[in-house]
Amino acid sequence: MRRATPVVLCAVIAAACSPQSSENSASCGFAAMAGATMLLEQLRGGGRFIETAPEGFQGTVPARVVGYGTTAALVAYGPDGAMVGYEGPGFPTLPGWGLLIVEDSLDAFKGVLIYETEPPTGAPLLGGVVGGNYTVPLYGARVTWSAVSSERCPMFAPLDTADTG
Numbered sequence: 554m555r556r557a558t559p560v561v562l563c564a565v566i567a568a569a570c571s572p573q574s575s576e577n578s579a580s581c582g583f584a585a586m587a588g589a590t591m592l593l594e595q596l597r598g599g600g601r602f603i604e605t606a607p608e609g610f611q612g613t614v615p616a617r618v619v620g621y622g623t624t625a626a627l628v629a630y631g632p633d634g635a636m637v638g639y640e641g642p643g644f645p646t647l648p649g650w651g652l653l654i655v656e657d658s659l660d661a662f663k664g665v666l667i668y669e670t671e672p673p674t675g676a677p678l679l680g681g682v683v684g685g686n687y688t689v690p691l692y693g694a695r696v697t698w699s700a701v702s703s704e705r706c707p708m709f710a711p712l713d714t715a716d717t718g
Contacts, residue, residue, distance in 0.1 A: 581706035588701035588708050589619040589666060592652065595696050596673060603693040604677040606635045607655050607662050615664040615709035616651075616682075618643035623710040626665060626682075634680030637665055637691060644684030645669040651682035653693035654708075663698060664709035665691070 596602075616626035616639050624641025637651060650672035654663045667682055672690050681688040702708035 578706075584703065584706035585617075585708060586620065589668070591701045592654070592666065592694075592696055593668075595700070596694055601657070601695040602673075602676040603653075603655060603679070603695060606653060606679055606693060607660070609662050610635060610653065613712065614662070615712055616641065616667065617664070617709060618645065618667040619669065623664070623712070625712050630680075634678065635691060636680050637682045639665075639667065639682055639684040641684075643667075643669075644687065645689060646687055647689070648672065649682075649687070649689040651689060651691040653679060653691060654698075655693060655695045656698035657695040658698065660695075663702070666708070 611628050611630075613625045614628055614637070615623050616637060617623045618639075618641065621641060621643040624639065626640070627638040629636050629638070635653070639651075645667065648671045649667065649669050651665050651667045653665050655661065656663055665682065667684075667689070673692060676692045676694075678690055679693050680691045682691050
């Protein structure tokens with residue numbers, strides 16, 4: 554029984570370090586959680602909420618619920634503003650909210666991060682994020698992207714566009 558422990562430990566380490574997807578590694582999982590927390594800290598420390606969705610926020614966009622992987626989501630516009638259709642895992646019931654992230658230095662849209670917490674108060678509402686039978690509010694903010702994402706462990710994995718048509 555004592556010899557099985559090192560074998561199991563080696564298997565877990567090998568799986569965590571496999572190059573399949575950075576989102577599947579333990580270190581990038583921790584980095585994603587830390588990045589989501591850093592985003593909240595940026596918002597609490599005088600975050601720069603935006604009042605309108607940026608150019609380029611349309612079609613298929615990367616989205617993820619904190620603690621889950623990146624999923625393709627579809628953006629549409631309606632009378633309530635920008636609506637993001639999310640079909641991935643972990644969508645919150647209520648409370649919950651989505652954050653449309655814009656990199657402040659390049660003014661570039663990066664993705665939508667979905668939190669399972671109470672939404673921010675006083676921020677301009679851009680629309681909503683729909684998942685199953687629930688819709689949570691969508692806000693947007695300019696953030697210091699380099700503080701929450703890295704090349705090795707990006708906040709959003711690249712979307713596989715081979716299946717979209």
